[in-house]
Amino acid sequence: MEIPYIVTPRKDTGLFNSKIAIWLFLASEVMLFGGFFSAYVFLRLGADYPWPERTLPVLPGLINTFVLIGSSVTVVFAWASLKMRKWRHFQIYMGITITCALLFMVLKAVEYNVKFHHQAVRLTDYTVVEGHLGYEKENGEYVLDHHGRKIEENMIQIEASGLTFSTVRHHKPWVEELITQAEHRKSEIKLAADVKGRTEEGGRDDVVIAKAGEPLSLALLAKIREAHLDARAHNGALRTAGLRSEWKKAKTENPGKRGWELASAVNVDVKALDEAKKLLTEFSTVSFKVDPPARFDFKPRDVREGATQSRLRDDTVIDGKLLPSPMVFHYVDAIDFRHLAMKAVEKGQDPIDAVENSWLVQNHAFAREAWEWNKAQVAKLEAALLKDYGVDQETGKPKREPTAKERYRIDWKDFVAKSDGVDRGKGAIAVKEEFMGPDYKGREAKETFPEHFSLPREQVRFASKFTPAWNTYYAIYFAITGLHGLHVIGGALVLAYYLFFGRKMYDSNPEWLANRVEVGGLFWHFVDLVWIFVFPIFYLM
């Protein structure tokens, strides 16, 4: 079958068909990205925390902008080459375009990767600390867990004496993990008491399903779970049947009355059912003891810790003492008091006082030192701005003042400036740092970055890597750039198809291929167009 209007325009639209199609698609894309950009504006205007403006390293974004603009030019050239019937030129330009797409994605991957390995924590008083977590060490050697992996110094450690599982909700991999952790600590998890009850209607009510002392296993939990589900189904059916007959009775005894008038009088007598030995025993939870009590490590996101009792996300209750489980930063990249200052202003307090009374400044010598240093820098900046721009005649205030970021955020570049006489980094180090963040090893001077920065668990309000979970800025950043990245991949695949499989079409009908490349190019320009907005909005504002 011949496809119509691939080269010649249709009379009514004046265009070949695929061009109409791509513009319809681009119109829908405009609305899709428009939705995300408006979400960005909405999130930014409504943010109840200081928006992290100009927080991303500019250089990778700038290079990516150049790469995309360059590829936009080459894709036009590729199309023009086809129109002029120069196959070799088309190959070269299209090859450059696809190389640019690959380069873009590699840079994007580096950027994402750096964020996913970068830790942030918000303390209870809204101080934010950023950096990299360390691993547990003993006598200079890394401590390995039972999997042979290094242990991140961000684990919740509990000296557990008892575990209570939800028979229906327990997460199997976590149960297995608990078993192996107990083995590793030379402890055993055993059933605390006999699991017994009524398993059939009219039967004895002390039928033992599992004996006290049986070791924890998935098979054991499955057995109890099965008994529980059987009992629940049985009891549910009994209650439903009872309710149905009660309703029938109430309806016949009170003709003409509405359902809602009768509802409060219609009930199932559960107690009577139980006394008649009709109900079976449900086992919604099952308790184990840890013998002897042993230390278990949990990832912070999996557990809600308490002094004597903690709970996993799968409703497993852990009885036992919470051990000191500090969060230890191997290196700190930034100390940010902006959120704390904002909260202080909201409460009508002096933000500087709030910072100076913050837990971090009070308890960490380095933080105190850095804060004092930063205060002096801000004072210098204030004086310089006053000298350069003067005072506003109407308000009597200086025309230009340091920003909140300058006042309250001390980041790694400040740490570098603070440690006087430090190796400021040869060109290569400085460029690498623009992509990967501070190069702790490349900068030789000691005490540039605070090491082994310990934060007690009770001071931690929320911790996360720089993922969408950290705040709405990163959520919308990953949403928009991720979606854009998918478009880059999709566009590159289509253009690569024309490059590698287009020769046959070129030989049979070169104009057809030219039109296809034009349409693919239109999509590619659109991808560039989106990035033209993404770059200033996320990197520079």
Add this chain to the structure above:
Amino acid sequence: MADTPEAIRKSIRTYLLIGGILFAGTIITVMVATVPALDIGHHGFDVWDAILGLAIAATKATLVAAVFMHLNHEKKTVYWIFGSGLFFVFWLFALIGLAKKDPIHDPFFFGSKSTTPAHMTTPTRR
């Protein structure tokens, strides 16, 4: 319309020129955002920086759309299709204004004493 090989050969220079302008525009955007001497408005980022940055971005986007995507000499059908997409995006942004101007203050969420949350009454200017 730049469809004949001769016309295309002529427009190659235009494409190069536009590419150059796009590169230059990007450098200007970065410079006004990072070089203190070029900072307009207040010190640091503020509404003027946003307006300037977005104005440059919009100019660049217009150039890409007009020249690379040939919107400067397209058929009416394309304008209608693309325009309708832009129309909806415009109203989507207008909705934000509406949401800011007429917010929902839920006393259950924000507490019965204050109907307006503190951060909404604080002037947003930094």
